[in-house]
Amino acid sequence: MTNDQSDKTFHPNRRGFLGVAAATGAASLAPGVLIGTAGLAEASEPAPSQSVDASASTIAAKLPSPVPGYLSFGPDEAGFVEVMVNVMCPADALTPGGVDCGLAAYIDRQLAGGFGKGARLYMRGPWREGKPELGYQLPLTPEQFFKAGLAAADAACRKRNGKAFSELDEGGADRFLHEIADGKVTDERVQLASWFNELVYPLFEQACFADPVYGGNVGKVFWKAIGYPGLPAVHSQDMVDFRGKPFPGAADPKSIADFA
Amino acid sequence: MATRLKHRTVVFVGGGFTAALAARQLTAKGVDVVVLERGIDRTHTAATSLPSQRDELRWDVHGDLFQDWSVQTYTLRHNDGETALPIRRLQAFKPGEGMGGAANHWNGQTWRWSESDPVLRTQLENRYGKKAIPAEMAIQDWGVTYAEMESYHDQFEKLFGIAGKAGNLRGKVQEGGNPFEAPRQNEFPQKPLPITEAGVIFSEATKKLGYKPFPLPAANSPEAYTNPDGMQLGQCQFCGHCERFICEANAKASPEVLLYPMLRNRKSFELRLQTHVLDILYDRKAKRVTGVRYIDRVTGEEYEQPADVVVLSSFTMSNTKFLLMAGIGTPYNPRTGHGMVGKNFCHQTMSGTRVFFKDRWINPFLASGASQTVIDEFNGDNFDHSGLGFFGGGYIYANVTNGRPITSRAVPPGTPKWGSTWKKANADWYAHNFTISAHGSWYPHRENYVDLDPTYVDAYGQPLLRMTFDVRENERKMSVYLSKKIDEIAKATGADIAPPTAPRKGPYDSQVYQTTHVTGGTIMGNDPGTSVVSPHLQHWDAENLFVVGASVYPFNAGYNPTGPLGALALRLGDDLNDYVACPRHL
Ligand SMILES: Cc1cc2nc3c(=O)[nH]c(=O)nc-3n(C[C@H](O)[C@H](O)[C@H](O)COP(=O)(O)OP(=O)(O)OC[C@H]3O[C@@H](n4cnc5c(N)ncnc54)[C@H](O)[C@@H]3O)c2cc1C
Ligand code: SF4
Numbered sequence: 139m140t141n142d143q144s145d146k147t148f149h150p151n152r153r154g155f156l157g158v159a160a161a162t163g164a165a166s167l168a169p170g171v172l173i174g175t176a177g178l179a180e181a182s183e184p185a186p187s188q189s190v191d192a193s194a195s196t197i198a199a200k201l202p203s204p205v206p207g208y209l210s211f212g213p214d215e216a217g218f219v220e221v222m223v224n225v226m227c228p229a230d231a232l233t234p235g236g237v238d239c240g241l242a243a244y245i246d247r248q249l250a251g252g253f254g255k256g257a258r259l260y261m262r263g264p265w266r267e268g269k270p271e272l273g274y275q276l277p278l279t280p281e282q283f284f285k286a287g288l289a290a291a292d293a294a295c296r297k298r299n300g301k302a303f304s305e306l307d308e309g310g311a312d313r314f315l316h317e318i319a320d321g322k323v324t325d326e327r328v329q330l331a332s333w334f335n336e337l338v339y340p341l342f343e344q345a346c347f348a349d350p351v352y353g354g355n356v357g358k359v360f361w362k363a364i365g366y367p368g369l370p371a372v373h374s375q376d377m378v379d380f381r382g383k384p385f386p387g388a389a390d391p392k393s394i395a396d397f398a
Numbered sequence: 399m400a401t402r403l404k405h406r407t408v409v410f411v412g413g414g415f416t417a418a419l420a421a422r423q424l425t426a427k428g429v430d431v432v433v434l435e436r437g438i439d440r441t442h443t444a445a446t447s448l449p450s451q452r453d454e455l456r457w458d459v460h461g462d463l464f465q466d467w468s469v470q471t472y473t474l475r476h477n478d479g480e481t482a483l484p485i486r487r488l489q490a491f492k493p494g495e496g497m498g499g500a501a502n503h504w505n506g507q508t509w510r511w512s513e514s515d516p517v518l519r520t521q522l523e524n525r526y527g528k529k530a531i532p533a534e535m536a537i538q539d540w541g542v543t544y545a546e547m548e549s550y551h552d553q554f555e556k557l558f559g560i561a562g563k564a565g566n567l568r569g570k571v572q573e574g575g576n577p578f579e580a581p582r583q584n585e586f587p588q589k590p591l592p593i594t595e596a597g598v599i600f601s602e603a604t605k606k607l608g609y610k611p612f613p614l615p616a617a618n619s620p621e622a623y624t625n626p627d628g629m630q631l632g633q634c635q636f637c638g639h640c641e642r643f644i645c646e647a648n649a650k651a652s653p654e655v656l657l658y659p660m661l662r663n664r665k666s667f668e669l670r671l672q673t674h675v676l677d678i679l680y681d682r683k684a685k686r687v688t689g690v691r692y693i694d695r696v697t698g699e700e701y702e703q704p705a706d707v708v709v710l711s712s713f714t715m716s717n718t719k720f721l722l723m724a725g726i727g728t729p730y731n732p733r734t735g736h737g738m739v740g741k742n743f744c745h746q747t748m749s750g751t752r753v754f755f756k757d758r759w760i761n762p763f764l765a766s767g768a769s770q771t772v773i774d775e776f777n778g779d780n781f782d783h784s785g786l787g788f789f790g791g792g793y794i795y796a797n798v799t800n801g802r803p804i805t806s807r808a809v810p811p812g813t814p815k816w817g818s819t820w821k822k823a824n825a826d827w828y829a830h831n832f833t834i835s836a837h838g839s840w841y842p843h844r845e846n847y848v849d850l851d852p853t854y855v856d857a858y859g860q861p862l863l864r865m866t867f868d869v870r871e872n873e874r875k876m877s878v879y880l881s882k883k884i885d886e887i888a889k890a891t892g893a894d895i896a897p898p899t900a901p902r903k904g905p906y907d908s909q910v911y912q913t914t915h916v917t918g919g920t921i922m923g924n925d926p927g928t929s930v931v932s933p934h935l936q937h938w939d940a941e942n943l944f945v946v947g948a949s950v951y952p953f954n955a956g957y958n959p960t961g962p963l964g965a966l967a968l969r970l971g972d973d974l975n976d977y978v979a980c981p982r983h984l
Contacts, residue, residue, distance in 0.1 A: 225816075225817075226816035226817065227816065227817075227821070228817065228818055230818040230821065232818070232821045232822065232825055233821065252460075253460060256468070257460075257468065258460065258461065258466050258467050258468055258487065259467060259468055259486050259487050260467045260468055260471040260484050260485070260486040260487070261468060261486070262484070262854065262855065264853065266481070266483055268483040269476075269905065270909075271474075271476075271905045271906060271907040271908055271909065272474055272483045272485060272908055273485055273486060273487060273488075273489070273908050273909045274486050274487060275483060275486065312817070315816075319815065339815065342816065343804060344455060344459060344804055347454075347803035347804045347807065348454065348455040348459075348804060349452075349453055349454070349455065351453075352455060360803070361803065363821060363824065363825050364803060364807065364824050364825050364828035364829075365825070365828055365829050366763060366801060366803045366828065367763060368452075369448070369449050369452050370448055370449070370452070371452055371635065371637040371638055371639060371763065372635045372637065372647075373635055373636040373637060373638075373763070373764050374633055374634060374635050374636055376636070376764055377592060377594075377636040377764045377765075378592055380759075380761060380764065381592075381593075381594065381595050381598070381761075381764070382595040382598065382758065382759050382761075383759055383761075384759055384829075385759070385761050385763075385764070385829075388829070393449075394449040394450065394452070394453065396449075397448060397449035398449070
């Protein structure tokens with residue numbers, strides 16, 4: 139059933155995707171070129187002292203490239219997710235855009251792996267709608283749910299905006315995501331707000347802050363941004379020496395790969 | 399058909415914390431013990447080795463050490479009128495699996511409960527009058543007093559090398575400790591852990607308000623430590639990967655480090671891993687259990703293990719389920735009030751706020767699971783409840799155990815959920831905030847209980863345990879009260895941002911972690927009419943069946959449960975030695 143739906147929904151989008159694919163290709167060379175020029179989405183934010191674009195591309199230049207290729211996403215899904223992560227994580231003084239940070243790669247890998255296939259999730263019926271406090275109650279694996287929601291969101295986007303999500307400009311895409319999160323976008327079969335808030339958003343946060351070994355947080359860029367020192371976390375002396383003081387290790391975090 | 403194995407003396411169902419402590423007493427006397435544990439031994443695995451031990455996604459977010467919900471979960475409804483649904487991924491509490499149980503991936507916050515807790519009903523009746531206790535609040539005394547347990551607490555603290563400062567030595571209140579502490583014979587075996595920056599701020603604020611802050615008693619070893627069994631702990635690294643993780647430095651006192659390696663060297667001890675127990679075998683006429691049936695998870699074969707004595711040590715949920723499945727005792731019926739099995743199911747009432755400081759470096763990653771600073775003024779019956787409309791309370795603490803960036807990061811309220819402003823807020827505040835929380839009690843309510851679900855089954859085709867459970871008025875009122883106290887402390891810290899604490903409300907939410915301190919279901923007491931097991935943890939309806947774990951608590955206090963569980967488990971081991979020598983109602 140999801141296949142039928144996605145067939146109908148995704149056809150025209152495929153062309154759209156080609157454009158985005160080209161664009162993201164470009165964006166990974168120079169973040170902020172096409173999608174997500176830094177600072178635009180959050181205009182109220184006081185501009186950092188240096189030139190935003192310059193510092194963003196300096197960060198990007200020093201970063202390894204995210205793992206290329208997708209395991210779970212088809213082209214249209216990739217197009218949707220790439221635009222989404224670039225909007226949710228625009229290139230700015232702190233990090234490059236979401237795709238360059240590996241956020242799309244992370245989400246793809248999670249959906250293709252154990253989590254996406256429903257590992258550790260109780261999957262027996264009967265299936266009934268439940269109160270929110272009972273949590274997830276659908277017969278879909280997280281990967282299937284992600285895709286069903288994505289298809290429904292894209293269909294809703296066409297209805298509202300006359301174009302696929304991946305064809306919206308940055309402001310439009312950002313607005314649409316907020317509308318989904320706030321429960322303003324509805325679909326007959328998929329509860330889009332819970333899809334976004336309970337599945338997509340946690341994956342986004344994990345993509346930013348999980349160990350880079352999972353494909354996101356490329357070059358520990360988010361850990362550097364917030365000052366999380368990572369590994370090896372052997373702090374019995376630090377705990378006393380740096381109580382109430384800036385911790386020097388925070389500037390140069392280490393991750394699993396650094397000890398492999 | 400199950401293969402029938404050779405008869406054994408004592409069989410433990412579940413190889414976690416309580417089983418190990420009771421087995422220690424038994425095998426010291428050479429009594430034959432076999433422990434059946436569904437999980438594996440993780441001693442030399444990714445879970446305990448660098449760098450993989452520090453993987454937040456794997457161990458915390460994905461919960462690779464916890465019970466696998468695809469195999470077995472629980473169903474939930476908020477009242478009798480609803481149809482319960484399975485919690486497909488449970489977040490509210492996280493039972494363990496594997497040699498050592500949940501106490502491998504615990505925080506190590508190690509309390510003795512208050513002196514009045516084991517006699518709670520007596521205490522409240524004496525202080526407020528019999529009528530003051532609402533009819534639906536089925537609190538009761540344990541049938542064993544703190545004084546009878548004290549030496550076991552002492553023994554447990556030495557075995558686990560607990561770090562703390564005595565607050566009450568033989569009746570004399572001690573400066574720097576918990577002035578409300580139950581009297582102890584001896585100081586803690588180790589000095590307290592060093593204080594965190596959050597603890598410094600919390601101490602100043604609470605002292606200003608006239609409270610007496612003290613270091614939380616911790617099972618994170620401040621130094622290398624050798625226990626009376628000759629088992630060793632390393633020094634805590636303040637690694638911030640404590641709760642939900644197994645300690646890489648062997649510094650967290652846990653069964654996996656201190657007990658099982660020793661037990662496995664004892665002649666009369668056998669640990670059978672990857673054995674999922676299905677049933678307790680009950681001879682109704684003789685009123686005795688004859689053994690257990692289990693499935694070998696490696697081969698898929700079924701076995702029957704006959705035994706003289708069966709001990710349920712499989713955590714609150716499984717302990718209760720085994721009794722319901724075997725029909726030992728009568729299931730609780732909330733309408734008539736008859737039956738005891740499944741009654742008095744309780745959890746924990748948590749609430750808290752984040753305080754944000756522009757100019758102070760909290761460095762949340764420099765912390766251990768129990769390196770917290772606490773006040774106990776508003777716990778249990780440490781304060782006057784006259785006119786408050788509720789009973790119970792909790793400790794309030796500067797709650798920093800880690801700075802793990804996926805789940806412990808926080809930004810001030812009102813921050814957008816993504817975009818550059820969100821990123822900048824993370825960068826600005828990550829190292830500059832901490833939580834002040836209340837760890838609140840949960841008293842039983844007539845309508846809160848567990849039984850067998852009529853619809854949903856686990857991977858073995860057995861019914862799931864069903865929780866009929868909600869946050870009732872007593873806990874809601876208590877949480878409002880404690881949350882106000884948190885707000886006063888938060889204000890006194892001088893934080894730049896201190897949003898008001900949201901008190902715990904209903905409906906009970908399976909998706910929000912509280913603690914893994916669910917209690918009740920097989921409660922203890924002096925009267926067979928109002929309890930499942932005796933104060934010696936012996937089943938009233940099957941003399942050779944014993945139950946140990948928080949399922950025997952008639953209510954949940956505002957303290958973490960494992961300290962008294964340690965004492966109860968050691969005492970049970972001694973009682974079992976006595977019983978095996980001369981079987982009878984103890
Ligand atoms: C994340 C976390 C943090 C915690 N922090 C604290 C803390 O700071 N302070 C505190 O006091 N307490 C804490 N606790 C609670 C503490 O871990 C428990 O109170 C303690 O482990 C309970 O001991 P137990 O023997 O009853 O259960 P466990 O130690 O969990 O052992 C039960 C064992 O039974 C096994 N089992 C269950 N069913 C079966 C079956 N059918 N067949 C075979 N085996 C089975 C399980 O696999 C498990 O190994 C925490 C718990 C968790 C999960
Ligand atoms: S905080 Fe200390 S006790 Fe806890 S896991 Fe880390 S090193 Fe071990």
